[in-house]
Amino acid sequence: MSHTYTRQLLHVVFSTKERRPHLTKDVRPRMYGYIRTVSEDLNVAVLALNGVEDHLHLLIDLPASLNTAEFMQKLKANSSRWFRKQFPTVDFRWQRGYGAFSVSESKVGDVRGYIDRQEEHHKKSSFEDEIRKLVANHGLTFDERFFLE
Numbered sequence: 001m002s003h004t005y006t007r008q009l010l011h012v013v014f015s016t017k018e019r020r021p022h023l024t025k026d027v028r029p030r031m032y033g034y035i036r037t038v039s040e041d042l043n044v045a046v047l048a049l050n051g052v053e054d055h056l057h058l059l060i061d062l063p064a065s066l067n068t069a070e071f072m073q074k075l076k077a078n079s080s081r082w083f084r085k086q087f088p089t090v091d092f093r094w095q096r097g098y099g100a101f102s103v104s105e106s107k108v109g110d111v112r113g114y115i116d117r118q119e120e121h122h123k124k125s126s127f128e129d130e131i132r133k134l135v136a137n138h139g140l141t142f143d144e145r146f147f148l149e
Helices: 028-041 068-086 105-116 127-137
Strands: 008-015 045-052 055-062 099-102
Touching: 008 068, 008 105, 008 127, 028 045, 028 055, 028 068, 045 105, 055 068, 055 105, 099 127
Parallel strands: none
Antiparallel strands: 008 055, 008 099, 045 055
């Protein structure tokens, strides 16, 4: 076979350092635009992107040439640098970790809808509860001291 064909769909979740509410309503569209640009430069298709003041969700299709850790390192480093240039008085950083969960093709619509409804969702549920549920739904365990920093 002369070509490689992959479909690596991931639902990625990550927060600001200490879940500080730096991603205000006026900042988010600009951050989303920058994240889309970085992703496109890495040949990562962003199928959905949304969040609230302290964290973001992405639904991405990762190319075979890039692993999740490399993508997240580049995305977080570049977007942190961009944020600090745009808002030099804000001590902005992302949390060290992230959650990345595989998504089957049949669930893309559900995950996209979930990401699109983040503001509505967080009127009823905290980030901590959301992460616990995502982790449990994917059969994982985690040490909250590290993810919920």
